[in-house]
Amino acid sequence: MAMNKCADAVIIGGGVVGASVAYHLAKRGFGRIVLVERSYLASGSTGRCGAGVRQQWGTKLNCLLAQESVRMFERMDDELGFDRSIEFKQGGYLLLAYTDREMNQFIKNVELEQSLGIPASLLTPAEAKAIVPMLNISDVLCATYCPTDGHANPFHVTYAYAGAARRLGAEVMTFTEVKGIVVENGKVARVVCDKGNIDTRVVVNAAGPYSGLVARMVGLEIPFWAERHQILVTEPVEPVLRPMVMSFSRRIYCQQTPHGSFIMGMGDPNEPHGFSTESSWKFLVDMAREITRVLPPVGNLKVVRQWAGLYDMTPDAHPILGATPVEGFYLACGFSGHGFMLAPVTGRLLAEVICDEKPSIDITGLDLGRFERGELVVEPSVV
Amino acid sequence: MACAKPEGEGAPGGSEGGAAAGDVVVICRCEDVTLDEIRDLIARGYTTIEEIKRITRCGMGPCQGRTCRQLVLAEIARATAKDIASVAPGRFRPPTKPVRLGGAVAGAPGPDVEGFEGDGDEQVR
Structure with missing residues (x-):
């Protein structure tokens, strides 16, 4: 009726x-x-989604929007009175540069972020490894890190x-x-x-x-346009990875949730526009290849589930x-x-x-x- | 089926279970979700397994709901006075069984990579 x-x-x-x-x-x-x-x-x-919250961006507007959102996430458990936690964990984001072009962009980004009061900094590969000991730094040129980035439960x-x-x-x-x-x-x-x-x-x-x-x-x-992006999650293990680890040139990100599971995703430049949310075998293979290069020990974890969601893309x-x-x-x-x-x-x-x-x-x-x-x-x- | 069979008035599976009134009955053993939590959410209007899963993590652990899915569906059916066959069972996602991530890589090193204790018995290929 x-x-x-x-x-x-x-x-x-x-x-x-x-x-x-x-x-x-x-x-x-x-x-x-x-x-x-x-x-x-x-x-x-x-x-x-991958549940990440970062303030490290290449445009002032994205930096300002993300910075204010982080302040709001920090207060959210008190403000909204939810009977469970939103699980906001500020373990930082570690962004890895593998090319000169990426490194030059990172230098500009950090300058912009710092000018807006976002506590990001440029790190050497060795400094990055000090934050993530399991990181393979063999072809990393530099990294940026912002300790107040993090993730929450969507x-x-x-x-x-x-x-x-x-x-x-x-x-x-x-x-x-x-x-x-x-x-x-x-x-x-x-x-x-x-x-x-x-x-x-x-x-x-x-x-x-x-x-x-x-x-x-x-x-x-x-x-x-809509574009499929895929993610997988592993079995939970003891906390060993603090920040979200991300690379734009490898198109990957990986975090360990407060629950202990590792969540990781990867973009595919050849993904057609459309509304499909099916999971693919190709994603599992591509993701496994990239993540075991960047964080080799993660290869020993078991994948329990994979899924897909849609980005709502603008030009x-x-x-x-x-x-x-x-x-x-x-x-x-x-x-x-x-x-x-x-x-x-x-x-x-x-x-x-x-x-x-x-x-x-x-x-x-x-x-x-x-x-x-x-x-x-x-x-x-x-x- | 599973041994996590709740007992009590109107509980799924009747009264042959081992739990007494006041006992904590675990429905999802991977994620430690109790019958009380499930019933509380259903009473608050979350009457699909997809919502209950997302709020509690019920069914998101290594067994992917093999134990709890039927139990939660039975609780939803009872609370909403529906036949269990008409309650949506929720999406099943791959892989069917947990697989070692490194096993999906062509020419991957075996389970001897230092780090997590993997048993290495789940090669994908």
């Missing part, structure tokens, strides 16, 4: 970004907030945001699919769901890799945030593999924009219009 209702804002997508937007809007008392998720919370990209962060939003009066509708969005006179009027219609003047598109499909419901084309690997030409339709998408780590600050910024406050970080350069204007903010440091 379809039930129609009305809301002051509807957020489409129950991943970590949507949950964060819902919480921050509810916290501002924006009125009746409804979060719509077609499956269960964190069922998409959030629940499949499921718990999402459930914590959604739970806090609920306590502030927001409604979370899981297993509810958006079928269309009605626009009247250039303004958002209604969200059509399989469980009924929701009258609203504000819609936030936080549908991750499906954001392009949601934008099309209001007639907007966004330059955007400049920066998210698309804020208002659009359709009045009342806002974007929080295109995170290009970094949605989890940017979700806390994204939720707050979107809430500020929607509530007509001055955003605490200037995100005007991240609007949809930048692609037409040709004002891309290219991020050089992406796996």
Whole structure:
């Protein structure tokens, strides 16, 4: 039986970004907030991600967004009152350079990061090995390290945001699919769901890799594609690896969770665009080859599970945030593999924009219009 | 089936289990998840195995849910008054059995690499 209702804002997508937007809007008392998720919370990209949180970037904007998110992760257990921990562990990120080009980029990145107060530093291979004794440094040219980077539990962060939003009066509708969005006179009027219609003047598109499909419901084309990335996890062992270890040229990252398991992922430059989330044998072989070169003892661990998720890619690997030409339709998408780590600050910024406050970080350069204007903010440091 | 069979009113498997009232009944032995935790989550509206897995890690350990999956499904079925066959069993992910990471590498060194204690019996090829 379809039930129609009305809301002051509807957020489409129950991943970590949507949950964060819902919480921050509810916290501002924006009125009746409804979060719509077609499956269960964190069922998409959030629940499949590598869980890392880093502040080491090649653009000022990504640095500022990540730096503020880290501050928010640090306070999150207290702020959201979740009955489990979000498991934020600040073991740092160790980024490895294997080419001159990479090394030169790292020197620039560290200079930028330090100018913004991010405590990153350039390390020699020997200094890197002192932090990660199992590291094979035979072809490492240099490394950068930021001790306040880390990782958190994506499921718990999402459930914590959604739970806090609920306590502030927001409604979370899981297993509810958006079928269309009605626009009247250039303004958002209604969200059509399989469980009924929701009258609203504000819609936030936080549908991750499906954001392009949601934008099309209001007639907007966004330059955007979905791309499969794969991950595996090992059996748990005693804590031996503090930081996330990452290499852009090898396209890999690897961390040990507080639980003890090692989680690692690898990008494939030949991955076609699309919505497949199947795991492949090729990934296991490629991942095993790369990680046993970088962290040889990890080869002795047993893989218990592998899976895949989707990056929501934009041409400049920066998210698309804020208002659009359709009045009342806002974007929080295109995170290009970094949605989890940017979700806390994204939720707050979107809430500020929607509530007509001055955003605490200037995100005007991240609007949809930048692609037409040709004002891309290219991020050089992406796996 | 597994020995982690809970007892109590309406518990799956009837009353032949060994647990007495007040005992801690472990459902997921890899990740130490108890029957009380599962029932608490179901009562709070988490009625799919995918949600329960993601909140508690139930079924994410080395056995990949071989023991606990059926037990959790039975609890969900009981609490939601559904037939167990109609409760979604959750996604099964590869590999079927844990495999040594180094074993997937062509020309990999054997289990003699220094580091973790691996038993080296899980060569992929």
